[in-house]
Amino acid sequence: MSRVSSREGHRWAAYGRGAVVALCVLGAVLNDMAFEGRYLVPVIITALMCATVLLVPRLRWPIAPLLVTAATAWWGWPLLPMLAVALFDLAVDRRARVAVGCAVAALGANLLSYRATSLWTSQSYASTLLLPVLAVLVGLWLGSRRRLLQALAADVEHLSVEAQLREEAARIAERSRIAAEMHDVLAHRLSLIALHTGVLATRSDTLPASVAERLGLLRATSVEALADLREVLGVLRDSDAAQTSAALTPVIRDVRELADEARAAGQHIGLIVEGRPEEAPTTHRLAVYRIVQEALTNARKHADGAVVTVRIDYRPPATLVEVTNPAGTPRTDTVGSGYGLVGLRERVTTLGGYLNSGPAGAGSWRLAARIPHPAGIEQNGTRS
Incomplete structure:
Protein backbone atom coordinates (compact mmCIF):
# COMPACT_ATOMS: atom_id res chain seq x y z
CA MET A 1 0.00 0.00 0.00
CA SER A 122 14.79 50.52 -10.55
CA GLN A 123 11.41 48.81 -10.73
CA SER A 124 12.73 45.21 -10.38
CA TYR A 125 15.43 45.29 -7.68
CA ALA A 126 13.21 43.74 -5.02
CA SER A 127 11.87 40.97 -7.25
CA THR A 128 15.34 40.25 -8.64
CA LEU A 129 16.72 39.52 -5.19
CA LEU A 130 13.58 38.11 -3.53
CA LEU A 131 12.72 35.39 -6.04
CA PRO A 132 16.12 33.52 -6.00
CA VAL A 133 16.41 33.84 -2.21
CA LEU A 134 12.86 32.54 -1.72
CA ALA A 135 13.48 29.64 -4.10
CA VAL A 136 16.60 28.56 -2.20
CA LEU A 137 14.94 28.83 1.24
CA VAL A 138 11.84 26.91 0.17
CA GLY A 139 14.00 24.26 -1.49
CA LEU A 140 16.10 23.80 1.65
CA TRP A 141 12.97 23.45 3.81
CA LEU A 142 11.24 21.03 1.44
CA GLY A 143 14.41 18.94 1.01
CA SER A 144 14.83 18.65 4.79
CA ARG A 145 11.18 17.71 5.21
CA ARG A 146 11.40 15.11 2.43
CA ARG A 147 14.51 13.52 3.95
CA LEU A 148 12.84 13.49 7.37
CA LEU A 149 9.80 11.69 5.95
CA GLN A 150 12.04 9.19 4.17
CA ALA A 151 13.93 8.52 7.40
CA LEU A 152 10.66 8.03 9.31
CA ALA A 153 9.34 5.71 6.60
CA ALA A 154 12.57 3.70 6.75
CA ASP A 155 12.26 3.46 10.55
CA VAL A 156 8.65 2.29 10.29
CA GLU A 157 9.60 -0.33 7.71
CA HIS A 158 12.50 -1.46 9.89
CA LEU A 159 10.24 -1.81 12.92
CA SER A 160 7.67 -3.69 10.85
CA VAL A 161 10.30 -6.14 9.58
CA GLU A 162 11.66 -6.54 13.11
CA ALA A 163 8.18 -7.29 14.46
CA GLN A 164 7.61 -9.87 11.71
CA LEU A 165 10.94 -11.52 12.49
CA ARG A 166 10.11 -11.66 16.21
CA GLU A 167 6.70 -13.12 15.49
CA GLU A 168 8.22 -15.71 13.18
CA ALA A 169 10.82 -16.54 15.83
CA ALA A 170 8.01 -17.00 18.35
CA ARG A 171 6.22 -19.37 15.96
CA ILE A 172 9.38 -21.37 15.35
CA ALA A 173 10.11 -21.57 19.08
CA GLU A 174 6.57 -22.79 19.78
CA ARG A 175 6.79 -25.40 17.03
CA SER A 176 10.10 -26.59 18.47
CA ARG A 177 8.60 -26.84 21.93
CA ILE A 178 5.61 -28.78 20.59
CA ALA A 179 7.95 -31.16 18.77
CA ALA A 180 10.06 -31.60 21.90
CA GLU A 181 7.01 -32.32 24.05
CA MET A 182 5.66 -34.81 21.52
CA HIS A 183 9.07 -36.43 21.45
CA ASP A 184 8.85 -36.96 25.20
CA VAL A 185 5.30 -38.27 25.05
CA LEU A 186 5.81 -40.65 22.14
CA ALA A 187 9.19 -41.82 23.41
CA HIS A 188 7.59 -42.73 26.74
CA ARG A 189 4.76 -44.67 25.09
CA LEU A 190 6.98 -46.46 22.59
CA SER A 191 9.33 -47.39 25.41
CA LEU A 192 6.39 -48.92 27.30
CA ILE A 193 5.36 -50.90 24.22
CA ALA A 194 8.90 -52.18 23.73
CA LEU A 195 9.18 -53.04 27.42
CA HIS A 196 5.93 -54.99 27.65
CA THR A 197 6.45 -56.83 24.38
CA GLY A 198 9.95 -57.71 25.53
CA VAL A 199 8.58 -59.16 28.77
CA LEU A 200 6.04 -61.20 26.86
CA ALA A 201 8.67 -62.37 24.40
CA THR A 202 10.68 -63.90 27.25
CA ARG A 203 7.72 -66.19 27.89
CA SER A 204 7.33 -67.23 24.28
CA ASP A 205 7.59 -70.89 25.24
CA THR A 206 4.14 -70.65 26.83
CA LEU A 207 2.62 -68.86 23.84
CA PRO A 208 1.60 -70.09 20.40
CA ALA A 209 4.32 -69.74 17.78
CA SER A 210 2.33 -67.22 15.72
CA VAL A 211 1.72 -65.02 18.75
CA ALA A 212 5.37 -65.14 19.80
CA GLU A 213 6.42 -64.21 16.27
CA ARG A 214 4.03 -61.25 16.23
CA LEU A 215 5.30 -60.09 19.65
CA GLY A 216 8.88 -60.17 18.40
CA LEU A 217 7.93 -58.20 15.32
CA LEU A 218 6.02 -55.67 17.44
CA ARG A 219 8.96 -55.24 19.79
CA ALA A 220 11.45 -54.79 16.93
CA THR A 221 9.17 -52.29 15.20
CA SER A 222 8.64 -50.24 18.39
CA VAL A 223 12.39 -50.12 19.04
CA GLU A 224 13.05 -48.95 15.47
CA ALA A 225 10.30 -46.33 15.71
CA LEU A 226 11.76 -45.09 18.99
CA ALA A 227 15.24 -44.81 17.43
CA ASP A 228 13.85 -42.94 14.40
CA LEU A 229 11.91 -40.57 16.63
CA ARG A 230 14.96 -39.79 18.76
CA GLU A 231 17.08 -39.25 15.65
CA VAL A 232 14.60 -36.82 14.07
CA LEU A 233 13.43 -34.87 17.12
CA GLY A 234 16.24 -35.44 19.59
CA VAL A 235 18.06 -32.28 18.42
CA LEU A 236 15.20 -30.20 19.78
CA ARG A 237 15.72 -31.40 23.33
CA ASP A 238 18.06 -29.71 25.75
CA SER A 239 20.66 -31.88 27.47
CA ASP A 240 20.10 -30.01 30.73
CA ALA A 241 18.07 -32.22 33.06
CA ALA A 242 16.15 -29.32 34.58
CA GLN A 243 14.94 -28.09 31.22
CA THR A 244 14.03 -31.64 30.18
CA SER A 245 11.97 -31.95 33.34
CA ALA A 246 10.29 -28.62 32.57
CA ALA A 247 9.42 -29.89 29.10
CA LEU A 248 7.77 -32.94 30.65
CA THR A 249 5.79 -30.86 33.13
CA PRO A 250 2.61 -30.45 31.03
CA VAL A 251 2.44 -34.22 30.47
CA ILE A 252 2.70 -35.11 34.13
CA ARG A 253 0.75 -32.30 35.77
CA ASP A 254 -2.91 -31.38 35.52
CA VAL A 255 -4.56 -28.00 35.02
CA ARG A 256 -6.02 -28.31 38.53
CA GLU A 257 -2.51 -28.23 39.95
CA LEU A 258 -1.78 -25.11 37.92
CA ALA A 259 -4.91 -23.47 39.36
CA ASP A 260 -3.93 -24.50 42.89
CA GLU A 261 -0.50 -22.93 42.48
CA ALA A 262 -2.09 -19.70 41.21
CA ARG A 263 -4.43 -19.64 44.21
CA ALA A 264 -1.49 -20.16 46.54
CA ALA A 265 0.17 -17.13 44.91
CA GLY A 266 -2.89 -15.01 45.74
CA GLN A 267 -4.80 -15.26 42.48
CA HIS A 268 -8.57 -15.85 42.54
CA ILE A 269 -9.35 -18.77 40.23
CA GLY A 270 -12.67 -20.34 39.35
CA LEU A 271 -12.11 -23.66 37.58
CA ILE A 272 -14.85 -25.59 35.79
CA VAL A 273 -13.88 -28.88 34.10
CA GLU A 274 -16.30 -31.00 32.10
CA GLY A 275 -15.37 -34.44 30.91
CA ARG A 276 -12.18 -36.34 31.69
CA PRO A 277 -8.73 -35.35 30.36
CA GLU A 278 -8.35 -38.89 29.03
CA GLU A 279 -11.18 -38.20 26.56
CA ALA A 280 -8.93 -35.76 24.67
CA PRO A 281 -5.66 -36.54 22.87
CA THR A 282 -2.40 -35.82 24.65
CA THR A 283 -1.67 -32.97 22.28
CA HIS A 284 -4.94 -31.33 23.32
CA ARG A 285 -4.07 -31.64 26.99
CA LEU A 286 -0.70 -30.06 26.32
CA ALA A 287 -2.40 -27.20 24.47
CA VAL A 288 -4.95 -26.74 27.26
CA TYR A 289 -2.18 -26.54 29.85
CA ARG A 290 -0.28 -23.93 27.82
CA ILE A 291 -3.40 -21.86 27.16
CA VAL A 292 -4.42 -21.76 30.80
CA GLN A 293 -0.85 -21.05 31.87
CA GLU A 294 -0.54 -18.09 29.48
CA ALA A 295 -4.01 -16.77 30.39
CA LEU A 296 -3.26 -16.84 34.13
CA THR A 297 0.07 -15.11 33.54
CA ASN A 298 -1.58 -12.37 31.48
CA ALA A 299 -4.29 -11.95 34.12
CA ARG A 300 -1.65 -11.44 36.80
CA LYS A 301 0.06 -8.83 34.64
CA HIS A 302 -2.92 -6.85 33.39
CA ALA A 303 -5.75 -7.54 35.89
CA ASP A 304 -4.14 -8.15 39.25
CA GLY A 305 -6.72 -9.07 41.89
CA ALA A 306 -9.48 -9.92 39.40
CA VAL A 307 -11.32 -13.24 39.53
CA VAL A 308 -10.24 -15.48 36.65
CA THR A 309 -12.80 -18.01 35.41
CA VAL A 310 -11.43 -21.07 33.60
CA ARG A 311 -13.78 -23.41 31.73
CA ILE A 312 -12.48 -26.60 30.11
CA ASP A 313 -14.43 -29.26 28.27
CA TYR A 314 -12.52 -32.35 27.12
CA ARG A 315 -15.54 -34.17 25.68
CA PRO A 316 -15.78 -34.94 21.96
CA PRO A 317 -16.17 -33.65 19.32
CA ALA A 318 -13.76 -30.87 20.38
CA THR A 319 -11.70 -29.72 23.32
CA LEU A 320 -12.90 -26.31 24.49
CA VAL A 321 -11.02 -23.81 26.64
CA GLU A 322 -12.29 -20.43 27.80
CA VAL A 323 -10.57 -18.09 30.27
CA THR A 324 -12.25 -14.80 31.22
CA ASN A 325 -11.45 -12.11 33.74
CA PRO A 326 -12.88 -8.66 34.49
CA ALA A 327 -10.81 -5.50 34.59
CA GLY A 328 -8.23 -5.24 37.33
CA THR A 329 -5.13 -3.32 38.31
CA PRO A 330 -2.26 -3.57 35.79
CA ARG A 331 1.10 -4.40 37.30
CA THR A 332 4.17 -2.38 36.36
CA ASP A 333 6.81 -4.72 37.77
CA THR A 334 6.50 -7.37 35.04
CA VAL A 335 7.82 -7.37 31.50
CA GLY A 336 6.74 -9.90 28.86
CA SER A 337 7.85 -10.74 25.36
CA GLY A 338 4.46 -9.88 23.86
CA TYR A 339 4.45 -13.05 21.75
CA GLY A 340 2.79 -15.54 24.11
CA LEU A 341 -0.48 -15.42 22.21
CA VAL A 342 1.39 -15.83 18.92
CA GLY A 343 2.84 -19.10 20.16
CA LEU A 344 -0.53 -20.30 21.45
CA ARG A 345 -2.23 -19.48 18.17
CA GLU A 346 0.49 -21.36 16.28
CA ARG A 347 0.04 -24.38 18.56
CA VAL A 348 -3.76 -24.42 18.24
CA THR A 349 -3.64 -23.86 14.47
CA THR A 350 -1.21 -26.76 14.11
CA LEU A 351 -3.80 -28.99 15.80
CA GLY A 352 -6.52 -27.84 13.38
CA GLY A 353 -8.31 -25.52 15.80
CA TYR A 354 -8.62 -21.78 16.30
CA LEU A 355 -7.95 -19.36 19.12
CA ASN A 356 -9.63 -16.04 19.83
CA SER A 357 -8.54 -13.37 22.28
CA GLY A 358 -9.81 -9.88 22.97
CA PRO A 359 -12.11 -7.65 25.01
CA ALA A 360 -15.42 -9.18 26.09
CA GLY A 361 -17.23 -6.01 27.20
CA ALA A 362 -17.20 -3.94 30.39
CA GLY A 363 -13.42 -4.00 30.49
CA SER A 364 -13.19 -7.80 30.73
CA TRP A 365 -10.89 -10.02 28.66
CA ARG A 366 -11.58 -13.40 27.07
CA LEU A 367 -9.25 -16.07 25.72
CA ALA A 368 -10.97 -19.02 24.05
CA ALA A 369 -9.85 -21.95 21.91
CA ARG A 370 -11.59 -24.82 20.16
CA ILE A 371 -9.55 -27.85 19.05
CA PRO A 372 -11.48 -30.55 17.17
CA HIS A 373 -10.80 -34.15 18.06
CA PRO A 374 -9.29 -36.40 15.39
CA ALA A 375 -11.81 -38.38 13.39
CA GLY A 376 -10.56 -41.67 14.84
CA ILE A 377 -11.60 -40.78 18.41
CA GLU A 378 -14.97 -42.19 19.38
CA GLN A 379 -17.51 -39.50 20.20
CA ASN A 380 -19.54 -40.16 23.32
CA GLY A 381 -22.12 -37.51 22.59
CA THR A 382 -22.79 -34.37 20.63
CA ARG A 383 -22.61 -30.71 21.51
CA SER A 384 -23.69 -27.54 19.83
Whole structure:
Protein backbone atom coordinates (compact mmCIF):
# COMPACT_ATOMS: atom_id res chain seq x y z
CA MET A 1 0.00 0.00 0.00
CA SER A 2 2.81 2.46 0.88
CA ARG A 3 4.60 1.75 -2.40
CA VAL A 4 1.44 2.46 -4.39
CA SER A 5 0.83 5.73 -2.57
CA SER A 6 4.51 6.66 -3.08
CA ARG A 7 4.19 6.09 -6.83
CA GLU A 8 1.03 8.20 -6.88
CA GLY A 9 2.83 10.98 -5.01
CA HIS A 10 5.74 10.95 -7.48
CA ARG A 11 3.31 11.06 -10.40
CA TRP A 12 1.45 14.08 -9.05
CA ALA A 13 4.76 15.80 -8.24
CA ALA A 14 5.82 15.30 -11.88
CA TYR A 15 2.50 16.76 -13.06
CA GLY A 16 2.93 19.78 -10.80
CA ARG A 17 6.50 20.32 -11.95
CA GLY A 18 5.44 20.20 -15.58
CA ALA A 19 2.72 22.76 -14.91
CA VAL A 20 5.17 25.11 -13.15
CA VAL A 21 7.73 24.86 -15.97
CA ALA A 22 4.99 25.46 -18.57
CA LEU A 23 3.92 28.61 -16.71
CA CYS A 24 7.55 29.73 -16.65
CA VAL A 25 7.77 29.33 -20.47
CA LEU A 26 4.53 31.25 -20.90
CA GLY A 27 5.77 33.96 -18.54
CA ALA A 28 9.04 34.27 -20.48
CA VAL A 29 7.13 34.81 -23.73
CA LEU A 30 4.75 37.35 -22.19
CA ASN A 31 7.59 39.23 -20.49
CA ASP A 32 9.55 39.51 -23.72
CA MET A 33 6.46 40.77 -25.54
CA ALA A 34 6.05 43.38 -22.84
CA PHE A 35 9.63 44.52 -23.44
CA GLU A 36 9.37 45.46 -27.16
CA GLY A 37 9.11 41.81 -28.31
CA ARG A 38 11.99 42.16 -30.75
CA TYR A 39 13.64 38.93 -29.63
CA LEU A 40 10.52 36.82 -29.26
CA VAL A 41 11.76 33.80 -31.25
CA PRO A 42 15.19 33.49 -29.51
CA VAL A 43 13.52 33.87 -26.12
CA ILE A 44 10.97 31.14 -26.94
CA ILE A 45 13.72 28.78 -28.14
CA THR A 46 15.84 29.46 -25.06
CA ALA A 47 12.83 29.00 -22.74
CA LEU A 48 11.93 25.68 -24.39
CA MET A 49 15.50 24.45 -24.06
CA CYS A 50 15.56 25.38 -20.37
CA ALA A 51 12.18 23.73 -19.85
CA THR A 52 13.45 20.52 -21.45
CA VAL A 53 16.53 20.23 -19.24
CA LEU A 54 14.41 21.04 -16.16
CA LEU A 55 11.84 18.34 -16.93
CA VAL A 56 14.20 15.52 -17.95
CA PRO A 57 15.53 13.92 -14.72
CA ARG A 58 18.89 12.94 -16.25
CA LEU A 59 19.61 16.54 -17.30
CA ARG A 60 18.75 18.28 -14.02
CA TRP A 61 22.35 17.99 -12.86
CA PRO A 62 24.62 19.59 -13.92
CA ILE A 63 23.29 20.64 -17.33
CA ALA A 64 20.08 22.35 -16.13
CA PRO A 65 21.75 24.76 -13.64
CA LEU A 66 24.46 25.75 -16.11
CA LEU A 67 22.09 26.33 -19.04
CA VAL A 68 19.45 28.19 -17.01
CA THR A 69 22.11 30.35 -15.32
CA ALA A 70 23.62 31.31 -18.70
CA ALA A 71 20.18 31.99 -20.22
CA THR A 72 19.12 34.17 -17.29
CA ALA A 73 22.43 36.04 -17.34
CA TRP A 74 21.81 36.95 -20.99
CA TRP A 75 18.06 37.44 -21.31
CA GLY A 76 17.40 38.63 -17.79
CA TRP A 77 13.87 39.04 -16.48
CA PRO A 78 11.98 36.64 -18.87
CA LEU A 79 14.14 33.68 -17.71
CA LEU A 80 14.27 34.56 -14.00
CA PRO A 81 11.40 32.14 -13.06
CA MET A 82 13.37 29.34 -14.78
CA LEU A 83 16.37 30.24 -12.64
CA ALA A 84 14.18 30.06 -9.52
CA VAL A 85 13.12 26.49 -10.46
CA ALA A 86 16.75 25.47 -11.01
CA LEU A 87 17.81 27.00 -7.68
CA PHE A 88 14.92 25.23 -5.96
CA ASP A 89 16.09 21.87 -7.36
CA LEU A 90 19.65 22.48 -6.19
CA ALA A 91 18.49 23.42 -2.68
CA VAL A 92 16.24 20.34 -2.43
CA ASP A 93 19.24 18.15 -3.39
CA ARG A 94 21.38 19.76 -0.65
CA ARG A 95 23.46 21.78 -3.12
CA ALA A 96 22.87 25.12 -1.46
CA ARG A 97 26.37 26.44 -2.22
CA VAL A 98 25.98 25.62 -5.91
CA ALA A 99 22.57 27.34 -5.89
CA VAL A 100 24.03 30.49 -4.35
CA GLY A 101 26.88 30.41 -6.87
CA CYS A 102 24.48 30.11 -9.82
CA ALA A 103 22.32 32.95 -8.49
CA VAL A 104 25.33 35.26 -8.01
CA ALA A 105 26.70 34.35 -11.45
CA ALA A 106 23.37 34.98 -13.21
CA LEU A 107 22.61 38.24 -11.44
CA GLY A 108 26.18 39.54 -11.79
CA ALA A 109 26.58 38.65 -15.46
CA ASN A 110 23.21 40.19 -16.25
CA LEU A 111 24.73 43.63 -15.61
CA LEU A 112 26.55 43.26 -18.95
CA SER A 113 23.73 41.68 -20.95
CA TYR A 114 20.68 42.73 -22.97
CA ARG A 115 19.52 45.99 -21.39
CA ALA A 116 15.85 45.99 -22.39
CA THR A 117 15.05 43.04 -20.07
CA SER A 118 17.80 43.60 -17.51
CA LEU A 119 17.20 42.47 -13.99
CA TRP A 120 18.77 45.62 -12.59
CA THR A 121 16.18 48.29 -13.22
CA SER A 122 14.79 50.52 -10.55
CA GLN A 123 11.41 48.81 -10.73
CA SER A 124 12.73 45.21 -10.38
CA TYR A 125 15.43 45.29 -7.68
CA ALA A 126 13.21 43.74 -5.02
CA SER A 127 11.87 40.97 -7.25
CA THR A 128 15.34 40.25 -8.64
CA LEU A 129 16.72 39.52 -5.19
CA LEU A 130 13.58 38.11 -3.53
CA LEU A 131 12.72 35.39 -6.04
CA PRO A 132 16.12 33.52 -6.00
CA VAL A 133 16.41 33.84 -2.21
CA LEU A 134 12.86 32.54 -1.72
CA ALA A 135 13.48 29.64 -4.10
CA VAL A 136 16.60 28.56 -2.20
CA LEU A 137 14.94 28.83 1.24
CA VAL A 138 11.84 26.91 0.17
CA GLY A 139 14.00 24.26 -1.49
CA LEU A 140 16.10 23.80 1.65
CA TRP A 141 12.97 23.45 3.81
CA LEU A 142 11.24 21.03 1.44
CA GLY A 143 14.41 18.94 1.01
CA SER A 144 14.83 18.65 4.79
CA ARG A 145 11.18 17.71 5.21
CA ARG A 146 11.40 15.11 2.43
CA ARG A 147 14.51 13.52 3.95
CA LEU A 148 12.84 13.49 7.37
CA LEU A 149 9.80 11.69 5.95
CA GLN A 150 12.04 9.19 4.17
CA ALA A 151 13.93 8.52 7.40
CA LEU A 152 10.66 8.03 9.31
CA ALA A 153 9.34 5.71 6.60
CA ALA A 154 12.57 3.70 6.75
CA ASP A 155 12.26 3.46 10.55
CA VAL A 156 8.65 2.29 10.29
CA GLU A 157 9.60 -0.33 7.71
CA HIS A 158 12.50 -1.46 9.89
CA LEU A 159 10.24 -1.81 12.92
CA SER A 160 7.67 -3.69 10.85
CA VAL A 161 10.30 -6.14 9.58
CA GLU A 162 11.66 -6.54 13.11
CA ALA A 163 8.18 -7.29 14.46
CA GLN A 164 7.61 -9.87 11.71
CA LEU A 165 10.94 -11.52 12.49
CA ARG A 166 10.11 -11.66 16.21
CA GLU A 167 6.70 -13.12 15.49
CA GLU A 168 8.22 -15.71 13.18
CA ALA A 169 10.82 -16.54 15.83
CA ALA A 170 8.01 -17.00 18.35
CA ARG A 171 6.22 -19.37 15.96
CA ILE A 172 9.38 -21.37 15.35
CA ALA A 173 10.11 -21.57 19.08
CA GLU A 174 6.57 -22.79 19.78
CA ARG A 175 6.79 -25.40 17.03
CA SER A 176 10.10 -26.59 18.47
CA ARG A 177 8.60 -26.84 21.93
CA ILE A 178 5.61 -28.78 20.59
CA ALA A 179 7.95 -31.16 18.77
CA ALA A 180 10.06 -31.60 21.90
CA GLU A 181 7.01 -32.32 24.05
CA MET A 182 5.66 -34.81 21.52
CA HIS A 183 9.07 -36.43 21.45
CA ASP A 184 8.85 -36.96 25.20
CA VAL A 185 5.30 -38.27 25.05
CA LEU A 186 5.81 -40.65 22.14
CA ALA A 187 9.19 -41.82 23.41
CA HIS A 188 7.59 -42.73 26.74
CA ARG A 189 4.76 -44.67 25.09
CA LEU A 190 6.98 -46.46 22.59
CA SER A 191 9.33 -47.39 25.41
CA LEU A 192 6.39 -48.92 27.30
CA ILE A 193 5.36 -50.90 24.22
CA ALA A 194 8.90 -52.18 23.73
CA LEU A 195 9.18 -53.04 27.42
CA HIS A 196 5.93 -54.99 27.65
CA THR A 197 6.45 -56.83 24.38
CA GLY A 198 9.95 -57.71 25.53
CA VAL A 199 8.58 -59.16 28.77
CA LEU A 200 6.04 -61.20 26.86
CA ALA A 201 8.67 -62.37 24.40
CA THR A 202 10.68 -63.90 27.25
CA ARG A 203 7.72 -66.19 27.89
CA SER A 204 7.33 -67.23 24.28
CA ASP A 205 7.59 -70.89 25.24
CA THR A 206 4.14 -70.65 26.83
CA LEU A 207 2.62 -68.86 23.84
CA PRO A 208 1.60 -70.09 20.40
CA ALA A 209 4.32 -69.74 17.78
CA SER A 210 2.33 -67.22 15.72
CA VAL A 211 1.72 -65.02 18.75
CA ALA A 212 5.37 -65.14 19.80
CA GLU A 213 6.42 -64.21 16.27
CA ARG A 214 4.03 -61.25 16.23
CA LEU A 215 5.30 -60.09 19.65
CA GLY A 216 8.88 -60.17 18.40
CA LEU A 217 7.93 -58.20 15.32
CA LEU A 218 6.02 -55.67 17.44
CA ARG A 219 8.96 -55.24 19.79
CA ALA A 220 11.45 -54.79 16.93
CA THR A 221 9.17 -52.29 15.20
CA SER A 222 8.64 -50.24 18.39
CA VAL A 223 12.39 -50.12 19.04
CA GLU A 224 13.05 -48.95 15.47
CA ALA A 225 10.30 -46.33 15.71
CA LEU A 226 11.76 -45.09 18.99
CA ALA A 227 15.24 -44.81 17.43
CA ASP A 228 13.85 -42.94 14.40
CA LEU A 229 11.91 -40.57 16.63
CA ARG A 230 14.96 -39.79 18.76
CA GLU A 231 17.08 -39.25 15.65
CA VAL A 232 14.60 -36.82 14.07
CA LEU A 233 13.43 -34.87 17.12
CA GLY A 234 16.24 -35.44 19.59
CA VAL A 235 18.06 -32.28 18.42
CA LEU A 236 15.20 -30.20 19.78
CA ARG A 237 15.72 -31.40 23.33
CA ASP A 238 18.06 -29.71 25.75
CA SER A 239 20.66 -31.88 27.47
CA ASP A 240 20.10 -30.01 30.73
CA ALA A 241 18.07 -32.22 33.06
CA ALA A 242 16.15 -29.32 34.58
CA GLN A 243 14.94 -28.09 31.22
CA THR A 244 14.03 -31.64 30.18
CA SER A 245 11.97 -31.95 33.34
CA ALA A 246 10.29 -28.62 32.57
CA ALA A 247 9.42 -29.89 29.10
CA LEU A 248 7.77 -32.94 30.65
CA THR A 249 5.79 -30.86 33.13
CA PRO A 250 2.61 -30.45 31.03
CA VAL A 251 2.44 -34.22 30.47
CA ILE A 252 2.70 -35.11 34.13
CA ARG A 253 0.75 -32.30 35.77
CA ASP A 254 -2.91 -31.38 35.52
CA VAL A 255 -4.56 -28.00 35.02
CA ARG A 256 -6.02 -28.31 38.53
CA GLU A 257 -2.51 -28.23 39.95
CA LEU A 258 -1.78 -25.11 37.92
CA ALA A 259 -4.91 -23.47 39.36
CA ASP A 260 -3.93 -24.50 42.89
CA GLU A 261 -0.50 -22.93 42.48
CA ALA A 262 -2.09 -19.70 41.21
CA ARG A 263 -4.43 -19.64 44.21
CA ALA A 264 -1.49 -20.16 46.54
CA ALA A 265 0.17 -17.13 44.91
CA GLY A 266 -2.89 -15.01 45.74
CA GLN A 267 -4.80 -15.26 42.48
CA HIS A 268 -8.57 -15.85 42.54
CA ILE A 269 -9.35 -18.77 40.23
CA GLY A 270 -12.67 -20.34 39.35
CA LEU A 271 -12.11 -23.66 37.58
CA ILE A 272 -14.85 -25.59 35.79
CA VAL A 273 -13.88 -28.88 34.10
CA GLU A 274 -16.30 -31.00 32.10
CA GLY A 275 -15.37 -34.44 30.91
CA ARG A 276 -12.18 -36.34 31.69
CA PRO A 277 -8.73 -35.35 30.36
CA GLU A 278 -8.35 -38.89 29.03
CA GLU A 279 -11.18 -38.20 26.56
CA ALA A 280 -8.93 -35.76 24.67
CA PRO A 281 -5.66 -36.54 22.87
CA THR A 282 -2.40 -35.82 24.65
CA THR A 283 -1.67 -32.97 22.28
CA HIS A 284 -4.94 -31.33 23.32
CA ARG A 285 -4.07 -31.64 26.99
CA LEU A 286 -0.70 -30.06 26.32
CA ALA A 287 -2.40 -27.20 24.47
CA VAL A 288 -4.95 -26.74 27.26
CA TYR A 289 -2.18 -26.54 29.85
CA ARG A 290 -0.28 -23.93 27.82
CA ILE A 291 -3.40 -21.86 27.16
CA VAL A 292 -4.42 -21.76 30.80
CA GLN A 293 -0.85 -21.05 31.87
CA GLU A 294 -0.54 -18.09 29.48
CA ALA A 295 -4.01 -16.77 30.39
CA LEU A 296 -3.26 -16.84 34.13
CA THR A 297 0.07 -15.11 33.54
CA ASN A 298 -1.58 -12.37 31.48
CA ALA A 299 -4.29 -11.95 34.12
CA ARG A 300 -1.65 -11.44 36.80
CA LYS A 301 0.06 -8.83 34.64
CA HIS A 302 -2.92 -6.85 33.39
CA ALA A 303 -5.75 -7.54 35.89
CA ASP A 304 -4.14 -8.15 39.25
CA GLY A 305 -6.72 -9.07 41.89
CA ALA A 306 -9.48 -9.92 39.40
CA VAL A 307 -11.32 -13.24 39.53
CA VAL A 308 -10.24 -15.48 36.65
CA THR A 309 -12.80 -18.01 35.41
CA VAL A 310 -11.43 -21.07 33.60
CA ARG A 311 -13.78 -23.41 31.73
CA ILE A 312 -12.48 -26.60 30.11
CA ASP A 313 -14.43 -29.26 28.27
CA TYR A 314 -12.52 -32.35 27.12
CA ARG A 315 -15.54 -34.17 25.68
CA PRO A 316 -15.78 -34.94 21.96
CA PRO A 317 -16.17 -33.65 19.32
CA ALA A 318 -13.76 -30.87 20.38
CA THR A 319 -11.70 -29.72 23.32
CA LEU A 320 -12.90 -26.31 24.49
CA VAL A 321 -11.02 -23.81 26.64
CA GLU A 322 -12.29 -20.43 27.80
CA VAL A 323 -10.57 -18.09 30.27
CA THR A 324 -12.25 -14.80 31.22
CA ASN A 325 -11.45 -12.11 33.74
CA PRO A 326 -12.88 -8.66 34.49
CA ALA A 327 -10.81 -5.50 34.59
CA GLY A 328 -8.23 -5.24 37.33
CA THR A 329 -5.13 -3.32 38.31
CA PRO A 330 -2.26 -3.57 35.79
CA ARG A 331 1.10 -4.40 37.30
CA THR A 332 4.17 -2.38 36.36
CA ASP A 333 6.81 -4.72 37.77
CA THR A 334 6.50 -7.37 35.04
CA VAL A 335 7.82 -7.37 31.50
CA GLY A 336 6.74 -9.90 28.86
CA SER A 337 7.85 -10.74 25.36
CA GLY A 338 4.46 -9.88 23.86
CA TYR A 339 4.45 -13.05 21.75
CA GLY A 340 2.79 -15.54 24.11
CA LEU A 341 -0.48 -15.42 22.21
CA VAL A 342 1.39 -15.83 18.92
CA GLY A 343 2.84 -19.10 20.16
CA LEU A 344 -0.53 -20.30 21.45
CA ARG A 345 -2.23 -19.48 18.17
CA GLU A 346 0.49 -21.36 16.28
CA ARG A 347 0.04 -24.38 18.56
CA VAL A 348 -3.76 -24.42 18.24
CA THR A 349 -3.64 -23.86 14.47
CA THR A 350 -1.21 -26.76 14.11
CA LEU A 351 -3.80 -28.99 15.80
CA GLY A 352 -6.52 -27.84 13.38
CA GLY A 353 -8.31 -25.52 15.80
CA TYR A 354 -8.62 -21.78 16.30
CA LEU A 355 -7.95 -19.36 19.12
CA ASN A 356 -9.63 -16.04 19.83
CA SER A 357 -8.54 -13.37 22.28
CA GLY A 358 -9.81 -9.88 22.97
CA PRO A 359 -12.11 -7.65 25.01
CA ALA A 360 -15.42 -9.18 26.09
CA GLY A 361 -17.23 -6.01 27.20
CA ALA A 362 -17.20 -3.94 30.39
CA GLY A 363 -13.42 -4.00 30.49
CA SER A 364 -13.19 -7.80 30.73
CA TRP A 365 -10.89 -10.02 28.66
CA ARG A 366 -11.58 -13.40 27.07
CA LEU A 367 -9.25 -16.07 25.72
CA ALA A 368 -10.97 -19.02 24.05
CA ALA A 369 -9.85 -21.95 21.91
CA ARG A 370 -11.59 -24.82 20.16
CA ILE A 371 -9.55 -27.85 19.05
CA PRO A 372 -11.48 -30.55 17.17
CA HIS A 373 -10.80 -34.15 18.06
CA PRO A 374 -9.29 -36.40 15.39
CA ALA A 375 -11.81 -38.38 13.39
CA GLY A 376 -10.56 -41.67 14.84
CA ILE A 377 -11.60 -40.78 18.41
CA GLU A 378 -14.97 -42.19 19.38
CA GLN A 379 -17.51 -39.50 20.20
CA ASN A 380 -19.54 -40.16 23.32
CA GLY A 381 -22.12 -37.51 22.59
CA THR A 382 -22.79 -34.37 20.63
CA ARG A 383 -22.61 -30.71 21.51
CA SER A 384 -23.69 -27.54 19.83
